[in-house]
Amino acid sequence: MNKPKIVCFSCKFSWSYLADESKLAAEISNWIPIICAGKIDAEYLVDAFLHGADGVLILGCPEGDCHYQDGNIETKKRLALLRQALAVYNIEPERIRLVLARDPEGKDIPGHIEEMAKAIGQLGKIKTAKA
Amino acid sequence: MTGKPKVAICWLGGCGGCDEAVVDLNEVLLTVADAVDIVLWPIALDFKYDHVKAMADGEITLSIINGNVRNSEQEEVAKLLRKKSQIVLAFGACACFGGTPGMANFRSKEDIFNWVYKDAPTVNNPNGVFPQPVSNVDKKELTLPAFHESVKSLNQVIDVDYYLPGCPPPTDLIAHAVTATLENKLPMKGSSLAPHKALCDSCPRNSTKPQKIKLTEIKRIHEIEAKPDICFLAQGVLCMGIATRDGCGHNCIDINLPCRGCFGPVEGVRDAGIKMISTLAAIIDAETDKDIEKITEQIIDMAGYNFRFSLPSSMFGSLKNPE
Known part of the structure; x- marks a missing residue:
């Protein structure tokens, strides 16, 4: 397959808050900095797949260190339920990845995306989703 | 006239x-x-x-x-x-x-035909006869409506x-x-002629809902003796009322069954089933991966439950659209 398309959401409180956002955005395609990982509704992820994403990467604050107390945990629970629902269409759980860490300059974001793209490349295209 | x-x-x-x-x-x-x-x-x-x-x-x-x-x-x-x-x-x-019937979209037309006309244990179809839109019998052409893909x-x-x-x-x-x-008093085109809020808004059990619902285990309705006047979610039974439009008159709630979502999404929401996933996540009381898994694996058929009435029109349903 061609290089997998990864949509990346990252929390602004732990990721890239010291970086030049526009410069980083020019480097990373489909990168969406957001206010909190807990802001990511299950709808955003389904929408990403409907728009042709092969995988979605979510970067949130380290556990116990969410700016809004538990946004990262909320996302973790949401992903668990969504992965369970997606299984009905054989959409593999690995297509949604959550990384909870801190990276103020956002240096590691391209690496995380690259690593996930490699793993998704092994899975191939989503067989049932619209491209 | x-x-x-x-x-x-x-x-x-x-x-x-x-x-x-x-x-x-x-x-x-x-x-x-x-x-x-x-x-x-x-x-x-x-x-x-x-x-x-x-x-x-x-x-x-x-x-x-x-x-x-x-x-x-x-x-x-x-x-x-x-x-x-x-x-x-x-x-x-x-x-x-x-x-x-929209839940049939979890399967392909081919899967459905194979099961109904070939593989189901009660089927006896040695000649492998499948319904056809057009067939010729005794030099006469017989027609049936064609079965769509979804x-x-x-x-x-x-x-x-x-x-x-x-x-x-x-x-x-x-x-x-x-x-x-x-009387020519219809609202804007495209409107649902039903209330805008969620079922919980008028649910007779609403007053028994705790300030914060904390699900530590999830039961199916037949697994417990549900109390007839207490919020289902507070009893650990999944109820779609939180993500479903009001207006049904609580027929299910009144006979001690949780809401299954037949009124679809509330005003302004595209997909009730996906919103239910987000909402349900918020009331699951767990933090570690192990605890989260312990609770979520108690939900049998997550997709079937959330999209019982709305799969064909839902965003989620669009993930598989054979046509």
């Missing part, structure tokens, strides 16, 4: 429950029948599609269509009524969202003016919809 407004009532891929709901209008139906000319109602009256075909375009004031669209006949009737009607009302969960809601086939959800819609909302049409 009487000069009264003409009304058509028709079923497509439905069970007849929606037509029954119209009959349940009782004496209100007599008033309606006095005020309008019913020009088509296959389940109750002997009018033919040819009668409708002979009408001028837009001659029917209101077409009340229930059921989803799964085959070519249903599609043809839907398109005919659209052409002849000024207003089309999608009536009931099947017409509005695809309904419970179940569709009415608005995926024709332009729909108004929606009245429910399985079936309750009589008070039916009477309101018909009266509003006759």
Whole structure:
């Protein structure tokens, strides 16, 4: 397959808050900095797949260190339920990845995306989703 | 001709429950029948599609269509009524969202045919006969409606003016919809003729809902003796009321069954099933991966539960669209 398309959401409180956002955005395609990982509704992820994403990467604050107390945990629970629902269409759980860490300059974001793209490349295209 | 407004009532891929709901209008139906000319109602009256075909375009004031669209006949009737009607009302969960038969979209047409005509244990079909749209018997051509690849809601086939959800819609909302049409008091095109808020808003059990619901285990309704007046979610039973439009009249809640979501999403929401996932996550009381898994694995058939009535029209359902 061609290089997998990864949509990346990252929390602004732990990721890239010291970086030049526009410069980083020019480097990373489909990168969406957001206010909190807990802001990511299950709808955003389904929408990403409907728009042709092969995988979605979510970067949130380290556990116990969410700016809004538990946004990262909320996302973790949401992903668990969504992965369970997606299984009905054989959409593999690995297509949604959550990384909870801190990276103020956002240096590691391209690496995380690259690593996930490699793993998704092994899975191939989503067989049932619209491209 | 009487000069009264003409009304058509028709079923497509439905069970007849929606037509029954119209009959349940009782004496209100007599008033309606006095005020309008019913020009088509296959389940109750002997009018033919040819009668409708002979009408001028837009001659029917209101077409009340229930059921989803799964085959070519249903599609043809839907398109005919659209052409002849000024207003089309999608009536009931099947017409509005695809309904419970819409769960067939979890499988392909091929899977369904193989099971029903070949693989199911009660099937005896040694010659492998499958229904065909056209077959020749004794030099005569026999036809059947063609089975489409997937179940569709009415608005995926024709332009729909108004929606009245429910399985079936309750009589008070039916009477309101018909009266509003006759009195020309309909809201903006595309509106659902039902309340805007979630079912919890009017649920008689709402006052027993704790400040914060904390689900530590999830039970199916038959696994517990559910208390008849306590919020289902507070009892650990999944209830779609938090993500479902109000207006049903609490028929399920009143007989001690949780909401299954037949009224579809609340106003402004695209997909009730996906919102249910987000909402449910917020009330699961767990933090570690292990604890989260322990609770979530108690939900049997997550997708079936959340999209019981709405799969064909949902975003989630679009993840698999064979056509």
